[in-house]
Amino acid sequence: MITFTSFPPPSFDNSDVSGGHYRQDEDMDMDLENDFGEGASKRLTYPGETLTSSQAFMRGHGTFVHDEDVVASVAGTIERVNKLITVRPVQPRRWKVDANSRQDAILMLSSVNLPGGVQRRKLESDELQMRTFFEEGDLLVAEVQAFFADGAMSLHTRSLKYGKLRNGQLVSVPPVLIRRLKSHFLTLPCGVDLILGLNGYIWVSKHVKENEQEGEEGFDAEAVYSNRNDNIDEATRSAISRVSNIIQVLAAHFIALTDAILLEAYEWALEQGTIKDLLQQDVGEALVAAVTTPR
Amino acid sequence: MATVPISKSEKSYIQSSLLLAAPLRADGRALHDYRTVSLETGVAPLSNGSAKVNIGKSPEEGGGGTEILAATKLEVESIESGAGVEGGRIACTVTCSPAAYPHLSPNALDDLQYDYTTVLHQTLSHQSLHPSNLGILPKKKAWLLNLDLVILSDSGNTYDALFMAARAALWDTKVPVTKPVQYAARNSSSTSRLPSDAMDVSQDEAQQSGFDTRRIPSATDFELPDYWDEGEVLAGRDKWPVCITLNIHPPTYFLDATSMEEAAVSLRLLLSFSFPSKGHATMQSMRLLGPGELQLAQIQQFISVCISRYPSAFLVLSHHCFQEGEKYAQRLHSALESKLRDEEVRRNQRLRFALR
Known part of the structure; x- marks a missing residue:
């Protein structure tokens, strides 16, 4: 006699899953309510992740409201000031450039020439289409603008001499x-x-x-x-x-x-x-x- | 497959230079030119055979070029209880030095090593190339030939360099001479003998005693007699193959690509040939690497450039490639062969000087 049984229901406990998954607690709202200050600041969001209800909180940068929920629009860390929820993006607005040096140099989006004139303000759409300016593997000539505290170089290409090669x-x-x-x-x-x-x-x-x-x-x-x-x-x-x-x-x-x-x-x-x-x-x-x- | 980052403009610059009427490469070579190849055998004193190969190193500079170190080590394996195989076996391993690929993660490096190892092992451990003198005692002991290759630096054309280094190291390999030994129990006939004789009876002597009716091989162990050299060379060492990589950028192809050029073409055809001193050249392996594809139209283009009047389009292409590959492999083989003979003469002279 052969009997068929169904598989046991999958466990949703993520704590024993190793690998590249970010830790995610079961009850989001409770998490936000309770330990939003210390523990959650280290938590990373992914774009489209539901953060909390929009009735209790206000949406800030990096979030939007969808079906009465505050949803993250970028991958980053959550920050909260009183009732205002913001998500600070992980790697904002910059390229890492191999400069044949100990550290990678950094080229900020604000230090390149953008289409439409020098005086133009940076927009969020520029951030989204950074790859249309420089993408992986591209070669560029730039000038060193400044050094960061850790010795990394900050480059700029805001001259017509500089740019893609x-x-x-x-x-x-x-x-x-x-x-x-x-x-x-x-x-x-x-x-x-x-x-x-x-x-x-x-x-x-x-x-x-x-x-x-x-x-x-x-x-x-x-x-x-x-x-x-x-x-x-x-x-x-x-x-x-x-x-x-x-x-x-x-x-x-x-x-x-x-x-x-x-x-x-x-x-x-x-x-x-x-x-x-x-x-x-x-x-x-x-x-x-x-x-x-x-x- | 590309191991170096390359920008789109560099890629198109390399590709368009290849398609010119007079094709030109970054360092001014023609399509079928090799860079300078340096080779030295006997670089690792503790191994049974070793070689170092460098493609494209400039003479003054310390580094640069694709550098491969190859060494063989023989190990005794037991056939009854261990992993040994009758007649011996060959195991090839390729290791990539992390310094050669600084931008690759350890996992990617493992993958790359595995790829190289597979191609090399499958080609070199094939039955048709197996040396006949890797056995020690029938059904008891055999040699395991470990061939280890290390990629010390990579500036393109690693497969050709790997095969060259492997061939040179195997050419250089000396198999220690062994003598079978039997431990015979002292019986009535041998009581008169000296005990030392009874301990060391060679195989042919043992067969004379007509008492042994079980007909099992009587030799149980072996010893290493003194020999004028470290041993004998591997049997059939002229058969070890050489490899030619055709980097295909339709409708043309080129040899000995630098790493930038490798990144710029999407298709590589590996052909390895063996040139026994007697008989015809044989093809030992073939691999098509890379994400690119050869379309029928491109193949037809190939045909119009190359030879025509063959029934199947693909046959012509492959035939042409094989012919070309064989031609270049033959050239590479004869150059390598003469270099290896030179190396032998050089090292024998050195040895003679040392003895004097």
Whole structure:
């Protein structure tokens, strides 16, 4: 004889569930009423989580009212002042930027150029579409604005010199090899722009004429935050590759990079023929000898 | 699969450079050029065979390039009571150094290690490549060949480097020479003998005593006789395969990708070939990696670029790829072979100097 039984009803006790779930008490309203001050401030909300009834409490930032309930609209920590419930978002309005440094640098939403002019106020919609400006993996050039108390850098890109990088490739060298120059934005006569970052990241890209850069008044967000490369002809591409290889050879020989040395090395390399040979040992040594011997 | 973050503009820059009339890569290489490969065998003195391989390291710099350390260690296994297999077995393990992948979480690192280990183990421990001299005593003892590889740094093309390092380490491996030993109880016929003789009777002697009718292998243990070298090389060591990775960005493909280039293409075809000194080259394994797909239209494009007049579109592509892969694998194999022979000569000279 075979009998079928149903499964025991699932237990709703979350306390024994390990993993990435936030602790969630059974009776939300009671929780809010009782220990809202101390214990709940460490609790995180998720967007759409019902916090409490709107009859007893007022909704603040980060919440909205739905069916007589106060509902969180962001992930964050709950704060309460008397009857006012607010949710402070977890990571607000900033990007973390790898700056080849001990700590990640921080780029605030308020420190980038937003579409629609410099004087425009930040809106909540800007926060929601931060990924349309910069997203994961994007490369950008920025200036250090300030340092936080823990030594982390705060960056800004509120100039047309700064912003998203495209039309080229990245070369990474030890940071000590970058000398302080009058300008770290170089243009080589071979139609290549160089950005010598003080953190050792060097951006080698196609030259963009000054008057073709995205203008101040007609700030074109689509052009500034575009991911698409311009058309780059083969001569420029091989020039970019050649400059990248020169930088790599010089860095391998521990020679500090300045505009003068790069120019001289480029002229020397042009006479030497193929680009990939630069990475060979003897050619590299000849290049270094040619650049470092005084004339 | 991408282990480095890459921005969209970098990705499209790499991809569009590949599709030019004269394809150009970031460091000026042509599509089918390899970076400089450095190789040294005998780097780990305590192992039975070892090798270090670096792809793309610039000569002056300390770091850089994809660096792999491979070492083999032989271990005696009991077949009756342990995990041993008749004729010995091979176990490959790949470990990724966290320093090589600083931005990967430990879990992601484990996954990556597992992927590498699977491909390498399945290819190298295949029956067709099994060396014949890994057995010690039939039905009793056999060697377990542990092949351990460590990825010390990764700048692309890890699979090719792993296979190169594995091949070099296996080429370098010396199996200790063993002699079977039987412990014979002293019986009436051997009473006249000296006790020391009775303790150490070699196998052929033991078979002469016609008392043993049970016909079980009489040797119960083995000893390591003095030998002029650390041992014999693995049998059939010329068969160990090399691997070629074709990074496919339709309609073209390229070899020896840097990590940025690996991140920019979505499809990789791994082909490993074995080139025995006698006979034809054989393909030992094939893997298609990555989320990309080859569509029929793209394959047809491939065909128009490559060869035509084959009945099935896919056959042509695969045929072409295999042919190309075999061509490059053959080149890689002969270069590696000559380097390994050089290394042998160098180390023998060193040994001779040391003896003098």
